[in-house]
Amino acid sequence: AQRVTQPEKLLSVFKGAPVELKCNYSYSGSPELFWYVQYSRQRLQLLLRHISRESIKGFTADLNKGETSFHLKKPFAQEEDSAMYYCALSGSSNTGKLIFGQGTTLQVKP
Amino acid sequence: GAVVSQHPSWVICKSGTSVKIECRSLDFQATTMFWYRQFPKQSLMLMATSNEGSKATYEQGVEKDKFLINHASLTLSTLTVTSAHPEDSSFYICSASGARGFRTEAFFGQGTRLTVV
Numbered sequence: 001a002q003r004v005t006q007p008e009k010l011l012s013v014f015k016g017a018p019v020e021l022k023c024n025y026s027y028s029g030s031p032e033l034f035w036y037v038q039y040s041r042q043r044l045q046l047l048l049r050h051i052s053r054e055s056i057k058g059f060t061a062d063l064n065k066g067e068t069s070f071h072l073k074k075p076f077a078q079e080e081d082s083a084m085y086y087c088a089l090s091g092s093s094n095t096g097k098l099i100f101g102q103g104t105t106l107q108v109k110p
Numbered sequence: 111g112a113v114v115s116q117h118p119s120w121v122i123c124k125s126g127t128s129v130k131i132e133c134r135s136l137d138f139q140a141t142t143m144f145w146y147r148q149f150p151k152q153s154l155m156l157m158a159t160s161n162e163g164s165k166a167t168y169e170q171g172v173e174k175d176k177f178l179i180n181h182a183s184l185t186l187s188t189l190t191v192t193s194a195h196p197e198d199s200s201f202y203i204c205s206a207s208g209a210r211g212f213r214t215e216a217f218f219g220q221g222t223r224l225t226v227v
Binding site: 099 | 152220
């Protein structure tokens with residue numbers, strides 16, 4: 001079965017602290033993994049995708065096929081990082097169809 | 111570029127009436143659009159995949175007669191919630207699939223909050 005699991009509903013950290021948002025997936029083929037972010041009252045937007053291997057706004061995520069994980073990390077959290085983060089999976093054909101995790105609210109306190 | 115617009119942003123309707131939600135890709139052609147439903151503090155659940163000029167493909171458990179999807183052009187897909195009931199109250203989000211460079215990417219609308227009273 002195709003599934004994305006984000007075990008934490010809420011992650012609260014202080015500004016400047018490291019952040020790791022966990023994501024595990026279940027997929028029989030070779031999926032493409034994404035992180036989407038939704039800031040307050042804004043639409044969902046792509047943060048990064050595993051094939052790009054980019055660092056966006058200081059966030060990185062490495063696909064670990066052995067552990068079927070795609071955790072999102074940032075060494076020093078900023079208050080403006082406070083948002084809802086969704087891990088998502090797309091099949092190998094990547095038509096744009098996404099399976100989302102439950103989402104994790106990141107709260108960065110001053 | 112790559113803007114997806116949903117209309118309306120919110121709607122309140124009476125139980126038993128039908129509501130139409132539009133999803134438009136403003137500056138690109140979207141052969142495929144997706145409709146999601148999001149309950150409060152929960153994830154986005156894919157309802158259906160909409161391809162231009164053909165019938166939508168519904169996910170398991172989604173009533174196709176309840177949620178009518180039409181994708182008549184490359185820039186417009188509509189979701190009609192027929193005979194709405196309070197349990198249909200939710201946040202509905204569409205996404206449109208388009209090419210960004212050589213990659214396919216999904217661009218999301220701002221969502222429509224439906225409240226059935």
